[in-house]
Amino acid sequence: xxxxxxxxxxxxxxxxxxxxxxxxxxxxxxxxxxxxxxxxxxxxxxxxxxxxxxxxxxxxxxxxxxxxxxxxxxxxxxxxxxxxxxxxxxxxxxxxxxxxxxxxxxxxxxxxxxxxxxxxxxxxxxxxxxxxxxxxxxxxxxxxxxxxxxxxxxxxxxxxxxxxxxxxxxxxxxxxxxxxxxxxxxxxxxxx
Amino acid sequence: xxxxxxxxxxxxxxxxxxxxxxxxxxxxxxxxxxxxxxxxxxxxxxxxxxxxxxxxxxxxxxxxxxxxxxxxxxxxxxxxxxxxxxxxxxxxxxxxxxxxxxxxxxxxxxxxxxxxxxxxxxxxxxxxxxxxxxxxxxxxxxxxxxxxxxxxxxxxxxxxxxxxxxxxxxxxxxxxxxxxxxxxxxxxxxxx
DNA sequence: TGTACATCAGTGAACGCGCGTTCACTGATGTAC
DNA sequence: TGTACATCAGTGAACGCGCGTTCACTGATGTAC
Numbered sequence: 001x002x003x004x005x006x007x008x009x010x011x012x013x014x015x016x017x018x019x020x021x022x023x024x025x026x027x028x029x030x031x032x033x034x035x036x037x038x039x040x041x042x043x044x045x046x047x048x049x050x051x052x053x054x055x056x057x058x059x060x061x062x063x064x065x066x067x068x069x070x071x072x073x074x075x076x077x078x079x080x081x082x083x084x085x086x087x088x089x090x091x092x093x094x095x096x097x098x099x100x101x102x103x104x105x106x107x108x109x110x111x112x113x114x115x116x117x118x119x120x121x122x123x124x125x126x127x128x129x130x131x132x133x134x135x136x137x138x139x140x141x142x143x144x145x146x147x148x149x150x151x152x153x154x155x156x157x158x159x160x161x162x163x164x165x166x167x168x169x170x171x172x173x174x175x176x177x178x179x180x181x182x183x184x185x186x187x188x189x190x191x192x
Numbered sequence: 193x194x195x196x197x198x199x200x201x202x203x204x205x206x207x208x209x210x211x212x213x214x215x216x217x218x219x220x221x222x223x224x225x226x227x228x229x230x231x232x233x234x235x236x237x238x239x240x241x242x243x244x245x246x247x248x249x250x251x252x253x254x255x256x257x258x259x260x261x262x263x264x265x266x267x268x269x270x271x272x273x274x275x276x277x278x279x280x281x282x283x284x285x286x287x288x289x290x291x292x293x294x295x296x297x298x299x300x301x302x303x304x305x306x307x308x309x310x311x312x313x314x315x316x317x318x319x320x321x322x323x324x325x326x327x328x329x330x331x332x333x334x335x336x337x338x339x340x341x342x343x344x345x346x347x348x349x350x351x352x353x354x355x356x357x358x359x360x361x362x363x364x365x366x367x368x369x370x371x372x373x374x375x376x377x378x379x380x381x382x383x384x
Numbered sequence: 385t386g387t388a389c390a391t392c393a394g395t396g397a398a399c400g401c402g403c404g405t406t407c408a409c410t411g412a413t414g415t416a417c
Numbered sequence: 418t419g420t421a422c423a424t425c426a427g428t429g430a431a432c433g434c435g436c437g438t439t440c441a442c443t444g445a446t447g448t449a450c
Contacts, residue, residue, distance in 0.1 A: 007393075008392085008393060008394095011393080011394090025307070026307055027221065027304060027307045027308075029219065029221045029222055030221055030307065030308075032435070032436065032437090033436080033437065033438090034435075034436075034437090035435095042393095042394070042395090043394070043395050043396060044395095044396090044437090044438095045394075045395055045396060045397085045438095045439085045440085046393070046394045046395070047437090047438090048437095048438070048439075048440095049392085049393065049394070050393095053437080053438085054436095054437065054438090100307075106353075106354065106357075107303065107353075108303065108307075110353060110354065110356075110357035111299065111300065111303050111304075111353050111356070111357065112219060112303075112304070113357055114356045114357040115217070115218055115219045115222065115292075115300075116219075116222075119357055119358070119359045120359065121359060123357050123358060123359060124358055124359050124360050124363055127354060127358060127363060127367075128363065144374070146370060147370040147371075147373060147374045148374065150351075150366065150367055150370035150371055150374070151347050151351075151370065151371050151374045151375065153350070153354070153367075154346070154347040154348075154350035154351035154354060154367065154371050155343050155346040155347040155350055156346075156350065157350035157353060157354060158345070158346035158347055158348065158349035158350025158351070158353065159342075159343075159346035159350070161298075161299075161302055161303050161349060161350065161353065162298065162302065162319060162345070162346060162349060164302075164303070164306045165298075165302035165303065165305055165306040165311055165315050166311070166315060166316055166319060167311045167312065167313060167315060167316050168316050171316055171319060171320065174342065175319075175342055175345075175346065178338060178339040178342035178343065179339075179342055179343050179346050181339060182336070182339045182340065182342070182343045183343065199426075200425085200426060200427095203426080203427090224402070224403065224404085225403080225404065225405090226402075226403075226404090227402095234426095234427070234428090235427070235428050235429060236404090236405095236428095236429090237405095237406085237407085237427075237428055237429060237430085238426070238427045238428070239404090239405090240404095240405070240406075240407095241425085241426065241427070242426095245404080245405085246403095246404065246405090
């Protein structure tokens with residue numbers, strides 16, 4: 001069969017989108033290419049017409065996740081007053097906890113990327129972007145802006161990881177709520 | 193061949209120790225039982241004389257990691273003045289970053305346990321233990337002790353995850369150093 | 385206008401491999417008589 | 418004391434399965450003449 005002009009590019013993108021979601025939801029190692037292609041109504045043989053290898057797909061999916069999230073975050077930060085507080089609310093929401101597939105790749109993929117020896121410049125890029133965005137959101141009156149933004153990013157990522165792995169819903173909520181309230185307070189605190 | 197009285201118990205423990213290290217270093221899914229047994233000079237067939245399944249081993253290895261770490265931390269907290277600052281120094285040290293196999297299982301295993309749907313009461317136990325230990329280490333004069341301890345645990349875990357997945361050593365160091373200094377400052381701050 | 389050929393996204397069978405798990409067996413030692 | 422048997426931690430071959438990857442092929446369409 002012959003396909004429309006950009007049909008292949010569309011399929012390529014569909015594979016990336018689905019992979020990007022599955023890698024975050026199930027993990028990279030636990031995501032098989034066969035089930036992935038099948039979910040898109042394709043056969044697995046066609047995969048290699050689009051990507052050099054699974055690692056190639058991993059990199060492109062991470063890139064995709066990062067870019068989507070960056071756009072999304074820029075939107076949040078572009079908002080009116082208290083953009084950082086809004087970002088914290090979003091990041092530490094029950095919705096984000098419940099949707100790893102659409103969420104930040106740092107809590108879901110970075111540990112496994114490290115273990116696979118597949119750490120790439122992309123990870124550093126996300127980290128640096130987030131750090132800079134947080135720094136910009138902090139009031140100039142806050143001392144130690146660099147230190148505080150690093151702690152904030154660490155706490156955001158750690159809180160999501162922990163809240164997702166806690167069995168007890170009350171404990172999971174506590175992690176999210178405590179961290180959210182405390183971080184938001186830091187965005188205002190000008191007394192130090 | 194006949195073995196000494198507690199030979200089997202010793203082998204059992206050796207398997208748990210090796211697995212506990214490999215699960216943390218390489219991930220659970222990426223750790224095969226065959227290579228694991230081979231590394232101990234055993235054949236993989238014997239595995240099932242010791243454990244019901246791989247999941248059984250995962251649970252026992254996590255238990256082992258948790259108990260060892262708890263003992264280790266109690267030691268740190270039993271020290272003279274500033275036990276919490278000492279704990280933070282240890283947790284966010286270059287040594288801990290470099291040795292996931294001997295380190296805290298939260299940054300290495302909790303995300304994967306969640307993805308595997310294998311979250312157990314043990315994870316909650318570690319989290320709660322750490323939270324209580326941190327709370328006890330905070331000065332009574334600190335307001336919001338519960339919130340602050342939650343943020344601290346989140347930041348500790350997040351900082352290790354991020355520092356391990358950063359490619360640039362300077363970025364990795366910055367995450368560790370900033371988070372360490374900032375958290376330690378909170379252990380003293382009595383002015384809020 | 386009609387026929388022959390080129391294109392190429394996707395097909396589907398096959399590859400070797402390592403996985404978790406099972407199981408009949410080994411063989412050194414302890415026990416029974 | 419010597420022989421027959423029981424024990425049981427560990428052996429090693431085999432099981433079915435899904436993995437990542439390869440490759441000869443299909444077949445609908447566009448192009449050439």
